[in-house]
Amino acid sequence: MKYVVLCVYSTVFGVYLSCIFVIFTGKIKIKWKTKSTQVFKILLMTRGFVIWLTGLPCSGKTTIGKNLFDFFKTRGYKVELIDGDIIRQYISKGLGFSREDRFENIRRVSFLANILSRNGVIAIVAVISPYREMRKMARDMVETDFIEVFVNAPVDVCKQRDVKGMYKKAEKGEIKGFTGVDDPYEPPENPDVECRTDVESVEQSVRKIIDLLRERNLISV
Numbered sequence: 271m272k273y274v275v276l277c278v279y280s281t282v283f284g285v286y287l288s289c290i291f292v293i294f295t296g297k298i299k300i301k302w303k304t305k306s307t308q309v310f311k312i313l314l315m316t317r318g319f320v321i322w323l324t325g326l327p328c329s330g331k332t333t334i335g336k337n338l339f340d341f342f343k344t345r346g347y348k349v350e351l352i353d354g355d356i357i358r359q360y361i362s363k364g365l366g367f368s369r370e371d372r373f374e375n376i377r378r379v380s381f382l383a384n385i386l387s388r389n390g391v392i393a394i395v396a397v398i399s400p401y402r403e404m405r406k407m408a409r410d411m412v413e414t415d416f417i418e419v420f421v422n423a424p425v426d427v428c429k430q431r432d433v434k435g436m437y438k439k440a441e442k443g444e445i446k447g448f449t450g451v452d453d454p455y456e457p458p459e460n461p462d463v464e465c466r467t468d469v470e471s472v473e474q475s476v477r478k479i480i481d482l483l484r485e486r487n488l489i490s491v
Contacts, residue, residue: 317390317414317488318348318386318387318388318389318390318391318392318393318414319387319392319393319414319415319416319417319488320383320384320387320392320393320394320395320412320414320415320416320417321335321338321392321393321394321395321417321419321479322383322395322397322399322405322408322409322416322417322418322419323335323394323395323396323397323419323421324397324398324399324400324405324418324419324420324421324458324461325398325420325421325422325423325455325467326398326423326425326428326449326450326455327398327428327432327436327437327448327449327450328423328428328429328431328432328436328437329421329422329423329428329467330421330423330431330465330467330472330475331354331396331397331398331421332353332354332355332396333472334396334419334421334465334467334472334475334476334479335351335353335394335395335396336351337472337473337476338351338394338476338479338480339351339394341476341480342392342489345491347392347489348390348391348392349391349392349393349394350386350391350392350393350394351394351396352379352382352383352386352393352394352395352396352397353396353397354379354396354397354398357375357378357379357397358375361378361379361382362374362375362378362379366447367446367447367448367453368447369401372400372401372404373401373404373407375397376397376399376404376405376407376408377407377411379395379397379408380407380408380411380412381411383395383408383412384411384412384413384414387412387413387414387415388413388414395408398449398455400449400453400454400455400456401456402456402458402459405418405458415486415488417462417463417479417482417483417488418458418461418462418463419461419462419463419464419465419479420457420458420461420463420464420465421465421467421475422457422464422465422466422467422468423466423467423468424468425437425450427467427468428450436448437450437451440452462482463478463479463482465478465479
C-alpha cells in the first residue's frame with residue numbers, strides 16, 4: 271500500500287506539537303506525539319465564553335466577578351471583567367435608568383462581551399440586568415457559550431451591605447427607578463447557576479460556577 275509521511279512541527283502558545291500525517295489511499299491518519307490531554311487543555315484555554323452575573327444591587331455580583339477574574343488570571347486564561355458601574359462611567363455615560371436606557375445599556379454590554387468571547391476571552395459580566403427580556407436579548411446576542419448566574423440575596427441583606435446608601439436614598443425618593451425599591455427585579459427562572467450569597471461564602475459561590483464550567487468542558491482547571 272502506498273503512503274506518504276509528512277512531518278509537521280508547529281507552535282501553539284509556546285507548546286511544541288509534532289504530528290505525523292500518514293495518508294492511506296486518500297485517508298488521513300493523525301498520530302500526536304504530544305499527550306491528547308495537553309492538547310485538549312491548550313484548546314480549552316483559548317476558548318471564550320460569557321459568565322453573566324445578575325442580581326439585585328449589593329447582592330455580591332462584583333465580588334464574585336473579581337474572584338472569578340483572579341481565578342482565571344492566575345491560571346493563564348485570557349479574561350476580562352465587565353462591571354456595571356464601570357460601564358456606566360465610560361461606555362454608557364449619559365444613559366439614565368428608564369426601561370429604554372436600561373435595555374440600551376445591556377445591549378452595549380452584550381456587544382462588548384460577544385466581541386471578547388469570540389476572540390478567546392472569558393468575559394465575566396456583573397450587571398443588575400433586572401428584566402428577563404433583556405437577559406434573553408443578551409443571550410441571543412452572544413455567539414459563544416452563555417452562562418447565566420443568579421446572584422441571589424434577599425433585599426434586606428442587600429440593604430445591610432449597601433455602604434453607599436443607595437437603597438435609603440431610593441426609599442426617600444432621592445433616586446428614581448432603583449431596582450429593588452421602585453423598579454422590579456425579575457429573577458431568572460432557569461439560571462445555569464444560583465449563588466445564595468446570604469448563606470454561602472464567596473469561595474462556595476465561585477466553586478459552584480467553576481464546577482459547572484468543568485462539567486460543560488469549558489475549562490480544564
